[in-house]
Amino acid sequence: MANTVKVSPTADAEYYRTLSRESGFSPLLVLDCERLRQQYRSLVAALPGVDMYYAIxxxxxxxVLHTLAAEGAGFDIATSAEAEMLAQVAVSPRHTIHTHPIKRPRDIIDALRYGCTTFVVDNPEEIAKFEPYRQRVSLLLRVSFRSPSALVDLSRKFGCxxxxxxxxLDEAARLGIHVKGLSFHVGSQSLDSSQQVKAIDTCNALIRARHARGLPPLSVLDIGGGFPASYGQGEVDIEAYCEPIRAALDRxxxxxxxxxxxxxxxSAPSMTGVATVMGRALRDGRWWYYFDDGVYGxxxxxLFDHTHYPLEVFSDSAERFPSVLSGPTCDSIDVIAEDLELPELQIGDLLVGHSMGAYTAASATDFNGFPRARVVLVNQHMDEALTG
Structure with a gap:
């Protein structure tokens, strides 16, 4: 998979230039709160009756947290730091789950202090960590379902x-710890929901078999995430993607x-990256363009999410030249895209990356002293644009 690059008329860059000028900063990540709301509502409509917990x-x-809380979302936390963030949001801790299958003792204590009482586990050692808190917690047991079509295979690392x-379940019962259900995550960015259907059906059989034996019922099924985002291959039809999942849930x-x-x-479609050419050089017949954002930002x-973003540059020229889009750091690995045919860009020209909300700002660094992109908000309250 490689980046796709769209060449748009220079006039189309004015919106992004205005944002950069008004914020007084480059690079930027433009967070569209209305697009975030639309994504949430479309998923809720595609999976009616399913409680949504945003993976922070x-x-x-x-x-993002404030916007989704206003929509009625719950939240999936995995660390003490994420719990600390949520403590600043008007959301009940009862609408949170702690989904990291492997936790430090401090993670458990901090989550309980915050008010989160539902935790995910996947092995006997992790179950045993909750014995001191057995009167306060309920567990979800994570089951592993490998997905060959997933871009990120999370069941390789987690799940029984x-x-x-x-x-x-018997071990948890021996320790007096309540397990209220099962969970799974079939992996990220698969365009085929058949593995989720298989996982639901397998969990269904496990739940029904336990119920038939007269054992305490498993009353919760967490179907994880993995719902795909579009990265330039056309919009994801979430209604069609979820149709087989709905049928499996009905069983x-x-x-x-x-x-x-x-x-x-x-998160992915809700954010757009804006970077600026800070330098350029003609090397071995190719134009190298150096932007103020890159793979360390x-x-x-x-690098970490195996994702390449749809890119856009702006020019009115019909000429094309071999080109490389590079990040700003002194490391040679810091290359966004190469083997491109693009119009000649000038210092100060823009590069726009689309669908850059997921696992971008989350994993950006300050390597080499280059500052991370500043987040700019648009459509925060539907009819106004703010920066922050």
């Missing part, structure tokens, strides 16, 4: 095998409450 790790931004579920017993942990689908997702 995809874009840990206070304005389906055949281990009964043994782990669950009526007493099962379903949760989901959307991250990328909500907002484009970090190209």
């Amino acid at each position: 790790k995809s874009l840990p931004n206070m304005d 095998a389906p055949q281990e579920v009964d043994t782990l 669950l017993p009526e007493f099962v409450n379903v949760l989901a942990e959307p991250g990328r689908f909500l 907002s484009y970090s997702g190209q």
Whole structure:
């Protein structure tokens, strides 16, 4: 997968130039709160009856949290730092779950102090950590389902095998710890929902078998995240993607409450990157353009998230030249895209990256002393644009 680059008329850059000028800063990440609301509402409509818990790790931004809290979202936290962020948002801790399967003792204490009482586990050692808190917590047991089509295979690192579920549930019962349900995450950015359907059906069988034996019911199923975002291959039809998932959920017993942990689908389309050419050089017949953002900054997702973003440059020229788009640091790995045919760009010209909300600002660094992109808000209250 490689970056796609669109060449647009120079006049189309004025919107982004205005944002840069008004903020007095480059690079920028433009957060469109209305697009975030639209993404959330479309997923809720596609999965009616499923409680949504936003995966904070995809874009840990206070304005994102406030916007989604106003929409009625719950929140998926994985660290003490994320709990500290949520403490500043008007959301009940009862609408949070702690989904990191492996936790430090401090993570458990901090989450309980905040008010989160639902935790995900996937092995006997992790279950045992909750024995001192067995009167205060409920657990979800994470089951592993590998997905060959997922861009990021999270079940490689976390989750127990389906055949281990009964043994782990028995261990929790021996320790007096309540396990209220199962969870899974089939991986990220698969355009095929068949693995989610398979995981739901397998969990359905486990839930029904336990219920038939007269054992305490598993009343929660957390179907994780992984709902795909569009990265220039056309808009994702979330209604069509979720149709088989809805059918599988309809086969669950009526007493099962379903949760989901959307991250990328909500955050990715909601943010746009804006970088500026800070230098250029003609090397071996190719124009090298050096931008003030790169793979150590907002484009970090190209390394850590295996994602390449739809790019846009602005020119009125029809001529094209071999080109390389580079980041600002002194490291040779800091290249955004190469082997491109682009019009000649000048110092001060812009590069716009689309769908740059997920795992961009979240994993950006200050390497080499270059500052991270500043976040600019638009449509915060539907009819106004603010910066922050």
